[in-house]
Amino acid sequence: MNIPAEEEKPLYSQRPEWADVVPLEQYENVAPLAPIFYTDEYKDATNYFRGIVKSGEMSPRVLELTENIIRQNPGHYSAWQYRYKTLMALKSPLDDELQLMDELAIKHLKTYQVWHHRKLLVQQTRNPGPELEFIANSLQVDMKNYHTWSYRQWILANFNDDALWSHELDFVESMLESDVRNNSAWHHRFFVAFQSGVRNGDEDRDAIDRRELAFVKERIAIAPNNASAWNYLRGVLDHAKIPYSELQAFVLPYSLPQPPLGTPPEVVDLESPLPSKDSQLPCVAAVEFMADIHEAAGGGDLVKATELWKSLANEHDTIRKRYWEYRIAESLKTRSAGDG
Amino acid sequence: MSTSLLVPLHVAYIRALGDSKDELSYHLSAHLRMNAVYWGLSALFVMGHEDALDRDEMVDFVMSCWDEEAGAFGAHPDHDAHLLSTLSAVQILLMQNALNRVDIDRVVKFILSLQQPSGVFAGDAFGETDTRFLYCAVNALSLLGKLHELDIEKTVAYIRRCRNFDGGFGAVAGAESHAAQVFVCVAALAILDRLDEVDQPTLCWWLSERQLPNGGLNGRPEKLEDVCYSFWVLSALSILGKLSWIDSSKLEAFILSAQDTESGGIADRPGDMPDVFHTHFGLAGLSLLGYPALVDLDPVYCMPAGIIENLGLTKGWKALQRRTS
Numbered sequence: 001m002n003i004p005a006e007e008e009k010p011l012y013s014q015r016p017e018w019a020d021v022v023p024l025e026q027y028e029n030v031a032p033l034a035p036i037f038y039t040d041e042y043k044d045a046t047n048y049f050r051g052i053v054k055s056g057e058m059s060p061r062v063l064e065l066t067e068n069i070i071r072q073n074p075g076h077y078s079a080w081q082y083r084y085k086t087l088m089a090l091k092s093p094l095d096d097e098l099q100l101m102d103e104l105a106i107k108h109l110k111t112y113q114v115w116h117h118r119k120l121l122v123q124q125t126r127n128p129g130p131e132l133e134f135i136a137n138s139l140q141v142d143m144k145n146y147h148t149w150s151y152r153q154w155i156l157a158n159f160n161d162d163a164l165w166s167h168e169l170d171f172v173e174s175m176l177e178s179d180v181r182n183n184s185a186w187h188h189r190f191f192v193a194f195q196s197g198v199r200n201g202d203e204d205r206d207a208i209d210r211r212e213l214a215f216v217k218e219r220i221a222i223a224p225n226n227a228s229a230w231n232y233l234r235g236v237l238d239h240a241k242i243p244y245s246e247l248q249a250f251v252l253p254y255s256l257p258q259p260p261l262g263t264p265p266e267v268v269d270l271e272s273p274l275p276s277k278d279s280q281l282p283c284v285a286a287v288e289f290m291a292d293i294h295e296a297a298g299g300g301d302l303v304k305a306t307e308l309w310k311s312l313a314n315e316h317d318t319i320r321k322r323y324w325e326y327r328i329a330e331s332l333k334t335r336s337a338g339d340g
Numbered sequence: 341m342s343t344s345l346l347v348p349l350h351v352a353y354i355r356a357l358g359d360s361k362d363e364l365s366y367h368l369s370a371h372l373r374m375n376a377v378y379w380g381l382s383a384l385f386v387m388g389h390e391d392a393l394d395r396d397e398m399v400d401f402v403m404s405c406w407d408e409e410a411g412a413f414g415a416h417p418d419h420d421a422h423l424l425s426t427l428s429a430v431q432i433l434l435m436q437n438a439l440n441r442v443d444i445d446r447v448v449k450f451i452l453s454l455q456q457p458s459g460v461f462a463g464d465a466f467g468e469t470d471t472r473f474l475y476c477a478v479n480a481l482s483l484l485g486k487l488h489e490l491d492i493e494k495t496v497a498y499i500r501r502c503r504n505f506d507g508g509f510g511a512v513a514g515a516e517s518h519a520a521q522v523f524v525c526v527a528a529l530a531i532l533d534r535l536d537e538v539d540q541p542t543l544c545w546w547l548s549e550r551q552l553p554n555g556g557l558n559g560r561p562e563k564l565e566d567v568c569y570s571f572w573v574l575s576a577l578s579i580l581g582k583l584s585w586i587d588s589s590k591l592e593a594f595i596l597s598a599q600d601t602e603s604g605g606i607a608d609r610p611g612d613m614p615d616v617f618h619t620h621f622g623l624a625g626l627s628l629l630g631y632p633a634l635v636d637l638d639p640v641y642c643m644p645a646g647i648i649e650n651l652g653l654t655k656g657w658k659a660l661q662r663r664t665s
Contacts, residue, residue, distance in 0.1 A: 075371040078420045081466045116468040150515045181562040187516040227561040235505035323548050323585040
């Protein structure tokens with residue numbers, strides 16, 4: 001595979017093999033509001049690009065030209081489009097193209113076109129397997145890249161092959177091992193566990209719910225101040241239609257300033273793992289969770305909910321004071337409605 | 341570091357974007373040029389200095405981006421038509437009172453042709469789909485007075501599929517909740533009068549959770565703050581009537597601290613280089629927060645509120661009261 005070196009190459013205007021193409025200058029008849037300052041190299045390449053677009057040429061040298069432009073400017077969406085059309089017209093080996101894309105993708109991870117082009121190619125090759133490894137590698141460079149995770153979802157859902165799905169939970173787990181606060185990984189886990197149909201071996205949905213609850217509790221125990229994990233917990237409970245009150249025993253220690261007195265450190269309750277030694281407590285999300293439990297219980301518990309919201313507004317989460325005051329006001333309405 | 345908004349400096353910054361500069365990144369962003377002109381013009385409107393850029397020159401530039409084959413606008417002359425640039429073009433022409441230059445029927449045809457069977461929109465013939473493009477389509481059709489030509493049920497159904505377990509919305513069905521995608525979905529639903537599709541308590545809480553201790557907003561949990569979220573998050577909250585859930589003085593201080601006090605413009609966060617994108621959205625956020633002497637911005641359309649009002653398109657949103665000092 002010929003990967004061009006970053007060397008000094010002659011401009012297209014200087015290359016005899018391009019002499020038959022009429023380069024077209026950037027449209028200069030109108031004084032543009034935001035005039036473009038070109039490097040000679042970019043100007044030259046895009047002049048020749050306009051030339052071959054006009055003539056409709058689709059040839060190997062067009063692939064070289066569009067690669068040149070894309071390397072200088074991955075945002076040039078017309079170059080991507082024309083390159084794809086040329087690849088199709090030439091019936092080029094798409095596996096070679098994917099290899100080239102591997103290199104470009106790592107350099108330009110935040111560019112939409114890089115991922116979309118890849119998607120178009122894989123739709124043609126119908127070979128999704130190697131993509132999962134490629135995605136895993138590119139995530140090592142940028143672990144929360146939105147396009148990368150979305151592309152992974154697409155690979156899995158579009159081809160929907162049990163073999164593709166089989167290692168997905170392990171993959172998510174390893175990503176969370178690297179960073180338990182990776183919101184993209186948590187979101188992906190929810191997708192894999194609950195939103196992608198029922199695969200062979202996963203028919204016992206109650207078992208899946210229990211597994212996921214155990215998983216997220218363990219992660220909360222390791223690092224309690226992790227919004228993604230608490231969102232995930234709520235997501236699982238909502239999905240499984242489990243009332244939040246059932247988690248009270250687990251959540252309570254996280255909502256208190258210090259570990260309960262008298263708890264021997266060796267005791268391990270698998271249902272309710274305790275906060276790890278260095279945790280910052282109380283954990284705001286846990287206080288919030290306890291307040292929600294009390295609010296749902298209603299009656300006398302509303303007073304407890306209000307106390308917790310006050311502690312958030314005045315002490316633990318003052319930046320969202322207005323929100324907590326809103327919760328207090330809403331529950332007062334409920335209380336007076338109840339008394340009335 | 342500044343604790344007040346340096347309006348004259350930002351006006352000068354935007355004007356200077358039209359001058360030739362030897363910045364390589366400038367020409368590499370040709371694919372964003374139409375958007376950049378819109379951000380610049382909208383920012384000037386918010387500051388009350390819309391005349392700072394030459395109107396005729398701007399309108400001529402927009403028209404030079406007309407893609408005759410597609411019947412819509414590209415980002416730059418000779419660039420293929422795209423929904424992102426088409427929306428920006430329509431917004432610019434409206435703000436410059438020059439919409440009569442446009443073949444509206446052809447633009448509408450282009451927009452509608454990009455809707456996929458699932459209800460999402462592609463950005464162009466290349467096929468990339470994203471709820472951003474859905475918003476561009478809905479916004480543009482509404483501004484052009486042609487919303488009735490859209491299959492609204494189909495469009496809303498797709499947005500519904502993008503709603504996640506945390507109340508947020510993603511770029512495509514199944515994708516992670518992200519504040520910018522939340523904005524485009526909520527604003528599109530507002531235009532379509534379908535805010536009933538939003539799980540308001542959960543989403544508004546999720547949006548208020550974007551505020552970090554330093555006052556800035558992030559786009560999703562455990563990510564860094566960025567000035568542009570001042571608009572994405574604030575606009576969604578103002579559309580849903582919960583803007584007060586953000587600590588506005590802390591956010592204001594954050595946005596102001598991201599100003600470049602030498603060259604003007606606003607950056608993504610304090611200390612970084614400014615750009616017209618963050619300048620616009622920082623100013624938009626400040627406007628919604630009621631910062632003194634700024635012009636009202638309609639958060640649904642992200643355009644001057646007066647213009648939207650004149651078109652009879654205002655939806656029920658609430659910004660913070662404009663302070664007098």
